[in-house]
Amino acid sequence: MSSASPEHLTSIVKSRDTDGYPIPADAEWLTALIKPDTQRNDTGLVARIRDESGLYHSVTIGNLEPRSVTVGTPYGCEKPVPLEDEEGFEPPDWCRIGIPLSPLRRDTSDTEQLWLEFIGISRRPIENAPQPTTGSVRIKDISTANAAGELSLLTDFGDIVNRRTTAAGFGDLGARIDPFSETPSDGAVLTWSQPRYGQLKGVRVGTSDDVLRVIGSNWFKKELELEVGDTTRLFLGNRSTTVEFVAFADFFPTFPSASSPYLVADLREVQRIMSIDQTRGADATNELWISAPEAKIDDLANIEDLFSFNNLSARLMQHAGSEIIRSRSDA
Secondary structure (H helix, E strand, O other): OOOOOHHHHHHHHOOOOOOOEEEOOOOOEEEEEEEEOOOEEEEEEEEEEEOOOOOEEEEEEEEEOOEOOOOOOOOOOOOOOEOOOOOOEOOOOOEEEEEEOHHHHHHOOOOOOEEEEEEEEEEOOOOOOOOOOOEEEEEEEEEEEOOOOOEEEEEOOHHHHHOOOOOOOOOOOOEEEEEOOOOHHHOEEEEEOOOEOOEOEEEEOOOOOOOEEEEEEHHHHHHOOOOOOOEEEEEEOOEEEEEEEEEEEOOOOOOOOOOOOOEEEOHHHHHHHHHOOEOOOOOOOOEEEEEOOOOOHHHHHHHHHHHHHOOOOOOOEEEOOOEEEEEOOOO
């Protein structure tokens, strides 16, 4: 590649259609209409929501008893009905569960855009409980509700019918989602592999691009005989993901040698891959520190393009009177 502007590089590695489902500004509740395969009060239905800075937030909509977990919720469910002749309960019926978004709004900003990008399950540890197992839940829709209780549909999973999963097994995030039938109004079935504490099992929603687009050094072209458009698997930390080579380069700033293997990717996409299904902070680098003694925030306007290129948060704060810090955290 010849010299290219940051905007051009960003357009090359930026994945397509990756923003998920936008949450309306007047939304006060996040809800889901679900029917679990069996009563599971130790398993929660969890959404991962991204804010404008790229930070991911976990929101437990309710559990798979099914039951909303918020006191005073308008979304109540029938109590489980015990079986007459044996231990256990009757199969659950359809129920809408929900959780208020006000705590999330306080953590972000009332004017900040939010996107739903992941839906899955988590299992809380219970003493002397049996080992967690695979399971499934039918989901007819994910919707928000405003103060008047009016629902706004985020997804009814109708698009799942058009891109039915034909491969066996689970995806990179330990789950799969399939249409329940050929009728879109029947919703979808979310099926997960054996849960592990500290990690969610689920699927990305509202996105259609599952590969990480990268610019590679010519080492990949010469040594591995890869071409533009080729894909391969790459480990980021402990996560394996598919990458697509969209260009190759001889030199790139901060890389000392043209013969070294390196990849250039969208930082937000890398952090999404590493943290979207985590219940703890991401392992990826997520801070940029700038030494600027006596500087004011307005003095940093001339490096705004650098921040934009790195997809970092627009939040700046002056710290200890001697440093300007721009930071992100996926905790």
